Amino acid sequence: MTRRKLGFVMMVLVLAVAVSFIAGAEKEQVFKGEIGDSQCALNVHSLSRSHEEMLQKKSIGTTSADCARYCVKNLGGVFVLQVKDKVYKLDNQELANKNAGLKVKVTGALDPATNTIAVQSMEPIQ
Numbered sequence: 001m002t003r004r005k006l007g008f009v010m011m012v013l014v015l016a017v018a019v020s021f022i023a024g025a026e027k028e029q030v031f032k033g034e035i036g037d038s039q040c041a042l043n044v045h046s047l048s049r050s051h052e053e054m055l056q057k058k059s060i061g062t063t064s065a066d067c068a069r070y071c072v073k074n075l076g077g078v079f080v081l082q083v084k085d086k087v088y089k090l091d092n093q094e095l096a097n098k099n100a101g102l103k104v105k106v107t108g109a110l111d112p113a114t115n116t117i118a119v120q121s122m123e124p125i126q
Contacts, residue, residue, distance in 0.1 A: 033083035037071035065101030
């Protein structure tokens with residue numbers, strides 16, 4: 001292959017890689033919802049997609065935060081963001097734990113393939 005052809009092929013490859021990175025780049029978005037757990041939010045043990053049924057048992061606590069933390073620690077759940085009827089996984093479980101049961105504003109990039117938000121920030125809202 002001549003240098004000229006090799007240079008052209010290299011340029012095409014570099015452009016192809018650059019375009020794929022740009023196309024695959026996730027845009028940062030703002031989501032507002034409540035930090036819950038996957039067990040309740042996805043109807044694993046709650047028909048109402050809420051903590052109400054679990055809290056009636058009174059053995060897991062008295063608040064939504066108690067329920068979410070119990071389900072994550074003891075029932076195999078993970079912290080999620082509930083936005084109306086949508087449920088998003090969160091990549092920062094530690095930050096979600098600190099805000100369990102609260103309404104929050106989450107800023108991050110959503111990966112639609114995994115329905116996971118790469119959390120940049122999370123702050124409680126009133």
